[in-house]
Amino acid sequence: MHQSLLNYKKFRYLKLTLIIVIISLVLYLTQGGDQPANGGTVQGYILGIFSAFLILLLTYLGIRKRSYSSSVGSVQGWASAHVFLGSSLLLIASLHAAFQVGWNVHTLAYVLMLIVIFSGFYGLFSYLHYPRVLSINNAGGSQEDWIKELYEIDEKAKDLSGSCRSNIRLIVLSALQNTQLESKLIPQLRAKDSSKVIQQTDKKNLVSNKNQERVIDILADAIPNSLKQAEADALNQMLSIFSRRQRLLKIIRRNLQIKAYYKVWLLFHIPVTIALLAALIVHIIVVFIYW
């Protein structure tokens, strides 16, 4: 059986989580002595302290997962613990609060925790699903390989364009120059291809060259009209180069899109986690300010 972060070491952290959940349930059910079940009973305090400890631990695990140089445990182990213990918080913190909510800072912390956990579930899905998607997309290569190849064939296209008529050369150079990879998040998420190229008749205005289709069409049309054999050869070679470019750019953009998904998730999960830490601090302090 393939070892993933879920079945890590024969579900070690799932078992640990189940034990913690059972202990928490027992604690919760033994309440009801001096007052109704809530965070203020002895059991409520224990569940609360444990929840807070888990939140801090899980936050640390989040850091640890990214600190590849650390020797404390394995990354996969920490990730597995992060997922299972994080899920257990759904129950433990709810038991601590005895399922009571209100318009107050305590519920704020609780809601932030729910948001972090549920966004964590999306993160888990991403970490389980997208590596395979990336792997299929890259087909054994890597993003660096594709970009390196892109630079190389661009250079080749530039060289070859020197053998063509001026207007073809200008179009080819314009197509190369106006193909960019997006640095901004939203275009990356949309995997939008905003490549442009000059028009054959109007050299000053750029038109869409989405998926390099326009330049491929122009090159294909130009081949029969070649003036020289050398130009026809160059056009043929450039046609295959731009077809390759088309493929490479799609792979690269899909890679960027998937990485953008991660980034958006982190952009949400981490700040909300930090907000949760702040709300947790406030929750603990105010409980004792107005004891």
Next chain:
Amino acid sequence: MFFLVRKSVLGSSDEFQDLDFDVNELTIGSNESNAVVLDELADGNLTIKVLNETDAKFTCTGSLFVSINDKKGKSGKIRKGHVYQLGVYDIEVISSPTGFDFALNISRSKRKSTIKNKNYEIKTSKKLFSIRTLSYITFIAIILFFLVIPFMGSQNKDIQTKLTQLPIPSDNSWSSGPLAMAHRIPEIGDKCNICHVKPFEKVQDEQCLTCHRNLDDHIANNHPAVEELSQFLCENCHKEHNEPLQLTRTDDKLCVDCHKKIKDFVGESPDSNQAVQNVTGFNSDNHPPFRLSLIEPYVENGNYEWLQKRPAFDPNNPSKENSNLKFTHEVHLDDDKVQNDDTGEALVCKDCHQLKDDGEHFEPITMDKDCRSCHKLTFDVFNPDLELQHGNLRTATVMLQAHYIREFTDPNLRAKRAKKKIRRIPGKHFNEATCQGTGLDCGRQEAFKEAEFQFTKSGCITCHEVAERDTSDILSKWFVKPIKINNDWYAKATYDHVSHLSVKGQNEEQICLSCHNVEQSNHSEDIAMPQRNKCLECHQQDAKNSVELSCIRCHAFHFEDNDAEN
């Protein structure tokens, strides 16, 4: 000036294009206005002015520059035999063919471009919405709006007032649950610091007592653990902001924490029969048998007093009531012997025992209310409407004497009495109709006889214990012992009769008798109070189908005992 420009078409010297220009200065650039147009050049142009056959002067505009061996220049000299770089092009000054003043070979550079196309670089700039920035913002915002500002408000009334006007959280957002209904009053409102006066300190009794000024003591002054109990705060037992709302603790733990080992609090009792027993719940193992509250008469300094006692339960030696009353429930519940005056039916419990509003105790039994309708205090068969006064021995005796003296001293009354024909009534003293002697002597004599009958045969003696002295003085010969009927048999407990008077298939009478078995009781000293086992039939702790009781359902919290009433 004639220039020859040889342009390599395929980027090699295999195919080239010769261009000739007759200009003073040769301009090269990407713009069409230049003599030599090189598409891939950046903005600006290169101007070449010939100095001699081998040398020329150049000037660059815009972002163009000429370089050789990594030396860049905007202007300078170019010389025959050298190759200069202009953007992606190589410009070589070659020997001028005949008829030309200066010749250049321009080709696309064979050098690999050291400047990479930056189109494919993913720029990661630090922006406002980076993970780190967002994290800082959310952290600071929550600490500020939910801790710092509300705390400032809690410490300063002006800030608090402003906060309530603005959509900013105040210390109200710290509430862990709704206030109990009783505390939702305008004086408290949303002002947390009415009760929470000092940060990090529990609510003090002082704050509770600001409103609850007339509150009775929660702990009897003579309670053995008064010192320990007085250290408790109101807050220890009265919990606010709970959900569901529950202002007062009603759990057994409240009591059992101390009562499970009560000697630690009240010490050893010198009388083991009177020692407080440990309690941990309500079943035959962890709750002691009920201990009756009895009242015993005693005489002190010639006065009759009553002493309250709580003897230990002894099944082999049941306690006896000592109320000085003579009474039999058996006779009174026998419909052959006693019937209700109005209905003619047998007496029922509530004919005499009327429940008080508290649902626990009963209205006191009184002669006038409960007995007189049957037990009339008539004394003179010649005056059957006259009754003795009840409740005051001396008044009754004086009245008796006064009546007979008047009967025999007034000639008219004496004559009238002598003429009356009265039938003898069995069991009733037949008073004299006539008398030989003075009216005073006859009256005294008859009064003494009647008193003797009342106190020794039938009358007062029927219900009362009467002591007799060796004297002939009618006023001091007999003494009716006072009566005090116990009205609180379990003074340390509370009980609700009303909620127990609904049992399927039983009428009220049967329900009463199911706990208070008095049908066979022939003596007033019989005590018909149910014991622990009777309650356990329905209230056994941890039993199936049992109505469990918490301690305070039966025991009030350390109040004074209820006084037994007449």
